[in-house]
Amino acid sequence: MAIKTTSFASGGDGGRAVAGEKKGFRLNAFTGLIAGGLGYLFGHWMGNAIAGGYQQVIGSGQNDIAILLGFIFGTIGWFLGLGILNYPLKKMAGIEPPLEGYEFEPGVMKYFRFTLDNKVVGIQYLFGMLFYFFTAGLLALGIRTELLSPTNHIWGPATYLEIVGEHGTMMMMMMTSVVMGPFGNYLVPLMIGSKRVAFPRLEAAAFWFTPAAYIILLSALWQGGFQSGWTGYAPLSIQQGVGQDAYLFSFALLGFSMITSSINMTATIINYRAPGMRWSRLPMIAWGMITVAFTMLLSVPILIDGLYVMGLDRSVQTAMLYAGHGGSSFLWENLFWFFGHPEVYLLALPGFGLTMEILPVFARKPLFGYRTAVTGMVGVAVLSFFVWQHHLFQSGMNPDMRPLFMLTTELISIPTGFIYLVGLGTLWRARMRFDVPMLFMLAVFFNFLFGGITGVYVSDVPVNVTVHGSYFVMAHFHYTIMGQLIFAVMGAIYYYAPLYFGVKLNEKWGKIHFWTMFIAFNSTFLPLFALGLLGMPRRVFEYAARLQHLNQWVTVSSYVLGLSLAFFVVTFVWQLAVTRPKSPLNPWQSRGLEWQVGYPIPPGNFDKIPVILSGPYEYGDPNALPVADLTPAEPSAVGVSSGGEI
Amino acid sequence: MSNAVGENVTVDEEQYYHDANLGAIWSASRTLIAVVSTLFGGLVFSYFYLRSLNSHGLWDPNGIKASPLLGTIIMVFVLASAVIIQVVNRRLRMGITIDWQVGALAALLLGVLAGAFQIWILTRLNFMPGSSGYAGIYVASGPVYALVVLLSMYWLETLIARSVRSRRATAQDGGIGVSNQPGAENFRASLDGFTVFWTYFAVLSIVIWYLLYVL
Numbered sequence: 001m002a003i004k005t006t007s008f009a010s011g012g013d014g015g016r017a018v019a020g021e022k023k024g025f026r027l028n029a030f031t032g033l034i035a036g037g038l039g040y041l042f043g044h045w046m047g048n049a050i051a052g053g054y055q056q057v058i059g060s061g062q063n064d065i066a067i068l069l070g071f072i073f074g075t076i077g078w079f080l081g082l083g084i085l086n087y088p089l090k091k092m093a094g095i096e097p098p099l100e101g102y103e104f105e106p107g108v109m110k111y112f113r114f115t116l117d118n119k120v121v122g123i124q125y126l127f128g129m130l131f132y133f134f135t136a137g138l139l140a141l142g143i144r145t146e147l148l149s150p151t152n153h154i155w156g157p158a159t160y161l162e163i164v165g166e167h168g169t170m171m172m173m174m175m176t177s178v179v180m181g182p183f184g185n186y187l188v189p190l191m192i193g194s195k196r197v198a199f200p201r202l203e204a205a206a207f208w209f210t211p212a213a214y215i216i217l218l219s220a221l222w223q224g225g226f227q228s229g230w231t232g233y234a235p236l237s238i239q240q241g242v243g244q245d246a247y248l249f250s251f252a253l254l255g256f257s258m259i260t261s262s263i264n265m266t267a268t269i270i271n272y273r274a275p276g277m278r279w280s281r282l283p284m285i286a287w288g289m290i291t292v293a294f295t296m297l298l299s300v301p302i303l304i305d306g307l308y309v310m311g312l313d314r315s316v317q318t319a320m321l322y323a324g325h326g327g328s329s330f331l332w333e334n335l336f337w338f339f340g341h342p343e344v345y346l347l348a349l350p351g352f353g354l355t356m357e358i359l360p361v362f363a364r365k366p367l368f369g370y371r372t373a374v375t376g377m378v379g380v381a382v383l384s385f386f387v388w389q390h391h392l393f394q395s396g397m398n399p400d401m402r403p404l405f406m407l408t409t410e411l412i413s414i415p416t417g418f419i420y421l422v423g424l425g426t427l428w429r430a431r432m433r434f435d436v437p438m439l440f441m442l443a444v445f446f447n448f449l450f451g452g453i454t455g456v457y458v459s460d461v462p463v464n465v466t467v468h469g470s471y472f473v474m475a476h477f478h479y480t481i482m483g484q485l486i487f488a489v490m491g492a493i494y495y496y497a498p499l500y501f502g503v504k505l506n507e508k509w510g511k512i513h514f515w516t517m518f519i520a521f522n523s524t525f526l527p528l529f530a531l532g533l534l535g536m537p538r539r540v541f542e543y544a545a546r547l548q549h550l551n552q553w554v555t556v557s558s559y560v561l562g563l564s565l566a567f568f569v570v571t572f573v574w575q576l577a578v579t580r581p582k583s584p585l586n587p588w589q590s591r592g593l594e595w596q597v598g599y600p601i602p603p604g605n606f607d608k609i610p611v612i613l614s615g616p617y618e619y620g621d622p623n624a625l626p627v628a629d630l631t632p633a634e635p636s637a638v639g640v641s642s643g644g645e646i
Numbered sequence: 647m648s649n650a651v652g653e654n655v656t657v658d659e660e661q662y663y664h665d666a667n668l669g670a671i672w673s674a675s676r677t678l679i680a681v682v683s684t685l686f687g688g689l690v691f692s693y694f695y696l697r698s699l700n701s702h703g704l705w706d707p708n709g710i711k712a713s714p715l716l717g718t719i720i721m722v723f724v725l726a727s728a729v730i731i732q733v734v735n736r737r738l739r740m741g742i743t744i745d746w747q748v749g750a751l752a753a754l755l756l757g758v759l760a761g762a763f764q765i766w767i768l769t770r771l772n773f774m775p776g777s778s779g780y781a782g783i784y785v786a787s788g789p790v791y792a793l794v795v796l797l798s799m800y801w802l803e804t805l806i807a808r809s810v811r812s813r814r815a816t817a818q819d820g821g822i823g824v825s826n827q828p829g830a831e832n833f834r835a836s837l838d839g840f841t842v843f844w845t846y847f848a849v850l851s852i853v854i855w856y857l858l859y860v861l
Contacts, residue, residue: 092800094807096829195663198670263677271669297677298684305688309786318775318782320692326704326779331695335688609659 029112029211032081036212039077044070056317064315067223067242071216071249078212082114084205099200114208116200119601122186123500124207126493129181132174132214133486134569139167141562144555150543160541162225162243169230169247170217173254174210175481176296176343178489179350180261181207184289186500188265190594191283193274193612193628195604198267202260209257213250220246229539231336234321234329238313245314248307255304262293262300269293274628276612283592283616284367287374288353291381292346298385299342306335330395337388345384347481349377351488352419355441358495359426360617361590362438367617368425372418379415387412393464402461409459416452420445435588436510440491443518447483451476454529472532478525490517490568495588501576502599504583509571516564523557591627592616608632664828668835675839679846682794686850689787693857696779706780710773712788716763717859721851723760724795727753728848731802731841738823738837743809746823750806757799764792784858791854798847801840808833 047066057063079085090097099116110117111124142163146154155163185207189197197203220226220243228237228244232251237244269282269290310332312318319325321332352373360367367373389397389405423445432438454476457463467473490513497505527550536547543551575581586595593616597606610628618624697705734749768788775785809822812833816825822833 088800091804092807094804094809094811096808194666198666199674259681263674263681266677267670267673270673271666297681301681301684302688302691305685305692308790309692309782312775312782312786316775316785318785319777320696320779320782320786322776323701325776325782326701326706327696327782328699328701331692334695335692338688609662 026113027081027083028109029082032078032208035081036074036078039080040070040074042077043073046073051315062242064242064245064311067245068249068311068315071245074216075212075253079205079208082208084114084201084208087201099196114204116204117603118185118189118197118200118203118605119500121204121207122182122184125177125181125185125210126500128207128210128214129174129178130569132170132210133178134565135214135218136167136170136174137562137565139163139170141558143167144558146541147543147551148555150545150548150551153541155541157541158225158227161227161229161539162221164539165226165229165247166217166221169226169251170214171481172230172343173217173251174214175485176254176258176346177206177210177261178347178485179354179492180265180289180292181210183285183354183492183496184265184350185261187496187594188268188286188289189272190597190601190605191286191592191616192269192272192277193593193606193610194268194272195606195609196272197264198272199264202264206257206261206264209253209260213253213257216246216253217250220244220250231340232310232332234310234313234332237310237332238321245311248310248314252304252307252311255300255307258296258300262296265289265293266297274610274612276628278612280370281612281615284356284370284373285350285353287377288350288356291377292349295342295346295349295381295384299339299346302335303339306332306339309335330392333392333395334388337391338385341388341391342381342384344477344480345380347485348416349380351444351485352377354488354492355423355444356419356426357592358437358441358491359423360619361495361588361592362433362435362441363426363430364433364619365426365430366619366621367422368428369418369422370615370617373422376415376418376422379418380412383408383412383415387459390459390464393461394468406459406461410456413452413456420448420452435494436505436507436514437491437495437588439511439514439518440487440494443487443514444484444491447479447487447521450526450529451479451481451483455480467532469537470532471528471536471538474538475525475528475532478528483521483525487518487521490514493572498583498585498587499594499599499601501580502583503575503580504587505575506571506581509567513564513568513571516560516567520557520561520564524554524561527554527557591619591624593628596628596630606630664831668831671832671835671839675843678839679843682843682847683850685790685794686854689783689790690853690857692786693783696783699779701779704778706778708778710778711780711859712767712771712784714859716767717855720760720763720767720791721855723756723763724851725848727756727760728844730756731844735837735841738821741820741824743813743821743823747806747809750802750809754799754802754806757795757802761792761795761799764788764795768792787854787858791851794847798840798844801836802844805833805837805840 044066047063047069050069051057051063051065054063054065057065076085087097110120111127115121142155143160146160146163153160185197185203189195223243223246224241226232226237226240226244226247228240228247232244232247237247269286273282309318309320313321313327318327320327321329323329356367356373386408387405389401390409393402393405454472458467458473458476494505494510497503531547531550531554534547534550536543536551583599585598588595593610593612608631610630611632612628614625614627616627699705730749730753734746734753737749738746765788768785771781771785773781775781812822812829816822816827816830819825819827822830824830
């Protein structure tokens, strides 16, 4: 049923995005780049005009105001050039433009435009995130190459720290959206039985923040970098060159992306569920998304506050992070970690959502303890706000506060354990199919065991004091983030490729990718625990000679890991662009609603609003109802609200 | 809210998405309150953190504050703007659109003036940004406050423009405040969202005023 937009601002036009009817030239990423470049030049000029004569600018030759204004106007130009600001400008004249999409447009140009189709946005995010991930991965190889030898150097110490900072920031900053972007935006409307998201423009704008943030962050490399690392501790971050401005501005842009994306996601899941999609039937990915969205909404503004404070200290000479004038560097640590520690769970929860979604498909069993898993996710999200001070155990904080935060941090292992045990329960006595997605999901459990258990250790004050700032901690968080999240994402790419692209990725190549990645990952990061216990500190480019063999082992393993990921890139692109091995419909026999619509997915996701009849995980139950009725009878005047009982 | 009709469930699709859209506006406006609370929460935390540390006695060594008079004017303008919106919304619900439009314009003017005064104060400070902890917090809070006020006024302006543009379309069924047209319902949902947000922000403004100009 085609939904028409009414002549006056109905707002209820949302059955389906209306295909763009305009022909000819349309704004796109390239016009955005041009406008963004011009905007940067204008902002930089303005900054020089305003602050060129300031004493601190003349004295240091560094005009942070010009750089930051350049970034601000550059971003505004980027958005103008993409056409994102057309809508808010039209609104000022009281015009309510219909939802225009380019979903019917053939070819690839729609992926370079501001478009309102959730599936196009999901694919934009997928390739964007992979691109950012591999950039950061290459930087990681640069780090490991330097550490081949304790004394012979490839980079200078400053360059080394720049690379470490870029790697860490890009990974921790960009990867917050690695699940919500490609999977949340694409899948959630399909999974909840909706033809659209609540705020398609917000959803699309959230993506277009990310290329701007990526370019600005990367630009730090040729502006002297930022040696404060991804944590940006003051006062070092205040004393740095203009590369630090790129750090703070790009991180803030990503913050805005997370907030806009989260507003859309929460509104969509709450209001756009199809009839019968009760909360107790909500797919685990959707639970992962809504818990993460709420966590982001309540933590990211604090990060933006912190970055803003840092920016003011650097540009207009406030002294909030500088004790000499009434500030405190620990203010930054608190603001940063109030976001930074929930962020770890922003990364983990969607990974668990993917894992819980995919495990039952290959175990052919219902998800064991659905409610327990949901409780675990909500529990992790809530508790994540009460742990941030464990990053400050050695900062000189009141020692009496340390047991409290030790306890809260240890408590979070309980809901995490819920999720973990639900996964294991699902596998118990299952007749598993060991396809590539399942292998990745099993690896998530293996890897997370190391990351999770060491997490309990490092939250204990005595252990924390011993291993703080060492490679032990680095191994811990790489196991929890890369070992859990990235493995889950890789498995999800293999799993959802038939739905996204109509292509079933080659099993043999997939298994080569999986096994090399799994072995090389563990070979890279497991020895880091030992290196940490042997006393190797983070962020140093020279180390004790006795640690060379272990470091060489790790570096060679990281090269294998890099090759494995390169193998994935080549085979993935090759199969998508050249061979396109056609996938049967629903090749994994999933019950998920998203798989019931066929391929290619209709432009509005569903021809009619589906009526949900049962949960998505009732595998192996011969009496289970089909998950949904996709062709309910013709519309009547009966009103049914989102998620209403059926 | 729910409908148990067995196997033959059917859905009026247009109505369904219209209701969902209204719900989404409700959710988003409340979410926005949470985001703005957290945004100012970080600044309020910074205020108390630096004040309690009072590093080297430099929280506010000379007791110099930004102009309390202008700070009070800003707070009163925002408060008055929120009160006016509350009052004229009732007129709108009675079908008297013109009263709402005039009142909303007055509220808009007060809001824009409050934002403008906040920016103006920042150009007339009697202390340097780095002179004390208080100075830093004030310089940080001012632009955020002005930005939120002006963005809120953007929201109000779009509502006013929409009410003017839709005057003819809704005239026959009582005006945009009472019309059953989907567009009118959508407008009222957005207006409700704005009113709740702006009322909340007015209360928040009192807290900020007390911290920055009085305490």
